Amino acid sequence: MPEGFRDLLGQNIRHLWLIVPEVLVVFGFLVALVYDLILPEERRRTTGYICLIFIVGALWASVVEMGTYVNDAKHAYMEQRVVPAGPDAGAETRTVQVQREHEVLQSKPIFSGMVRHDAYGNFFRMVLLLGTAITLLVSMHAKELFGKNHGEFFLLVTATCLGGMFLSAASNLLMIYLSLEALSVISYAMAGYLRANRKSAEAGMKYVIYGAMASGIMIFGMSYLYGITGTLDLAEVADKFRGLEGEMATKASRGALVAVLAMVFAGLLYKIAAAPFHYWSPDVYEGAPTTATGFFSVVPKAAGFAVLVRVVAEFFPIGAGGGWDYHKLEKVFAALALLTMFIGNLAALGQSNAKRMLAYSSIAHAGYMLAGLSVLRDSSGPAAVLYYLVVYLFMNLGAFMVLVAMENVHGSCELKDLRGAARQQPLLGVALVIFLFSLTGLPPLAGFIGKYLIMVELAKEQNWAMVVFIGLNSVISLYYYMRLAKTVAIDAPTAEVGVAEPTPAIYRALAVGQVVALLLLFVYFEPIQRLCQQVVEPLR
Amino acid sequence: MNTVARLLAQGPDALANYLLLAGVLFALGIFAMVSRRNAVGILMGVELVLNAAGINFVAFARFNGHQLDGQVFALFIIVLAAAEAAVALALVLAVFQTHRSIELDELDEMRL
Incomplete structure (x- = not known):
């Protein structure tokens, strides 16, 4: 094994500890998948509990993580300390500014810069997991979902949540694309979940067609971003892009840069159903199972805002x-x-x-x-x-x-x-x-x-x-x-x-x-x- | 047309040629998405757009000092396009079973 490869492997394994909630959700998904298969048909509702246990576990892990951030921030903001004014000042005191390193609050790139480990991602992780937990509880008792495939619905919800969690931490164009697709492709299946229902099937198909169009345009914009900057790392892309924008002399070339950025933003705005990219959402929301509709209107939207704010903040x-x-x-x-x-x-x-x-x-x-x-x-x-x-x-x-x-x-x-x-x-x-x-x-x-x-x-x-x-x-x-x-x-x-x-x-x-x-x-x-x-x- | 002629004059293996090909594919894909009313036709347009992006990535990777990440991105595009097509075709099938049609104009279960 080459030395560099072993280093990278060890590093990646160590980084797994920083994404414990995601790991838990993956395990929950796999366990529930097998559990659902061996269960008799009429008891498949209990698959939801398996998913729920792992989702709540992941939620707890991210709340604990948020606790460390809050703690660090508290110390970082309590910069004023009271100290003796001098070696021979007696009882006299003065207040000094103590500079503290925001060691924990700092955003760290992990997995070779694919995702960032920071409080921002963790905040969205909590929001997404909370939304998923509520959706799981609701879908366990939603009559329209009952049937021999009931267990699959929980799996779809859990997997969508995973896509959202990675999306809100993604800091690389490839990772943004992958997690956005993971989020979307599974949502398509959720929208068309009631296959025999005319409305649901129609909703699923409309969702997949509009979604595929939007992601196609976004990925085409990303390919130009990669071409003009020569990197996929979001921060580097943004830095170089800004530099280029200053150099561009003609209006036409500046317009081309704006067009490239607009393509990428179109894909993100589609996900949060902002006008004029909202055409899909009324039909999809009406046709999808009601539980799925509630889920769509919160979890993918939150993930979409997470990545939108992150991209805006970089550019x-x-x-x-x-x-x-x-x-x-x-x-x-x-x-x-x-x-x-x-x-x-x-x-x-x-x-x-x-x-x-x-x-x-x-x-x-x-x-x-x-x-x-x-x-x-x-x-x-x-x-x-x-x-x-x-x-x-x-x-x-x-x-x-x-x-x-x-x-x-x-x-x-x-x-x-x-x-x-x-x-x-x-x-x-x-x-x-x-x-x-x-x-x-x-x-x-x-x-x-x-x-x-x-x-x-x-x-x-x-x-x-x-x-x-x-x-x-x-x-x-x-x-x-x-x-x-x-x-x-x-x-x-x-x-x-x-x-x-x-x-x-x-x-x-x-x-x-x-x-x-x-x-x-x-x-x-x-x-x-x-x-x-x-x-x-x-x-x- | 002058620009195109100038680009072609650079020889067959120039970045511009690949970009031109990708641009044409993208345009065709968008045209298919907008003009087709048939669900499968639209999905074919989407495939064209995705492949245009893939060509762009590979071309940029090659002419940018043989980077790997562009090539990897193209591979991921292929894989995800396959996954998306699988889900899309399953949903198209479900629609065909309930509506006996996959023309988007005829799907009017839900309207304002």
Whole structure:
């Protein structure tokens, strides 16, 4: 064995300890895969527990890791120490600045620079794992998934989560492409999971066609990035790219560089369903199984934002400017955000299907988050987006979970079939109304803080137009959210549903848990917001 | 056309030729995606685009001091294109079984 190879092998094995959550998810997937095969058909639901155990284990590992970051950050920020003023000063003291190395907080490239090991990736890891854990619990009791293939659904959810975890840590063009595809290809299968269902099959096919188009264009853009910079490492690509941009004399060659970058960004914006790359999402969200829809609207979207913010931070160093005019990018993001918000909210107004309505609403939420990215002066704009994602995770997954529970009873997500659905499931009905209030952005719920933080950042930039437009959009969204709430909670049921079987206890527990989380995120938003800030800061 | 003629004058084994080929493939792929209404036709367009990217990677790797990472990237593109095609064709089959058609225009189960 050549010496260099052995070194590399040893290094890679040592780096495995830094991605314990990912390793756990891989093991969980493999164990569950075998377990599902040897189980009799009617008991395949229990595969979900295997996946869940490993996902929770991975979540715990990343929470522990986050603890070390927080600890380090605390020490790094407590720089002021009280020391004796001098050798013969007696009781006199003075305060000195103690410089501490942010050893732990530093972002380290691992696996030969394929992924980075940092608090930012770990933050998203936690978000993704939490979303996956909730989805697993919900899908275990979703009637539409029952059948001999039920176990496979858990495997798909787990594997998608793995793709997202690598995507949020990726720092190499190859790794970004690989993990994005892992995330997407498995989502296609999830969307078309109910093969015999016309809508689901159609959703799966539309997803795969639009997704393949987007990734094809992105990869073509990446090939030019590689060509003009001669490397695949994201940081080096960005550095050289910026250098080239300064040298380019003619307008045409500068335009070519922008076009290359636009191709790559198109692939990423597709993943978060930002307008004008959102065409796939209403159809896919409506046709896919409801559990999968909730999952799509949170987990792949969070991973997409993770990589988007990372790429933006590399190409346009946040705050520093770095010779590049990041104001232009701010304008692009602001325009996209406005377009996304308005398309999402206006289209949601006329929907008669609750699932499709929430699909458009999740487009609108991507718009709010993009508005946060239109403030790149310092890291607090992206930090507000991270906070919004955490809140969005709870409120959107919560709303979709209630839809799953109601679909279990009423067999449909059409508004006309959901009339008075809260009478069968009062607790979930109340929870749904709370989630919808939070999605609108009303206090005292965390959705308010999410929007507030983004608006504050915009206001600091004197970008009053955007602030007004976000407010306006919240008002528009209030109409259709309340329409859904009224249908479920106030309207009289059209047809008498027989004695419904009781709501699974886990749904009630999850509903209460998520409502409490939304309240807590409202009251104690500051520590989480500070965490988001600390996490984004090391991204240059 | 002048530019093309100049590029061709550099001889057969020049970077520009490969880039030109990839560019043409990309354009054809995009054209197929936009003009075809048949799901399999669109997927063929996607394959063209992916292969265009692959050619670009290999060409850049070769003319950039025989780097390896571009070649590796091209291999990964081939593998992932195969995986994607497998999933895509399975879904197309499912759609054919439920709708008896794979024309995108005729898939109107869900509309505004």
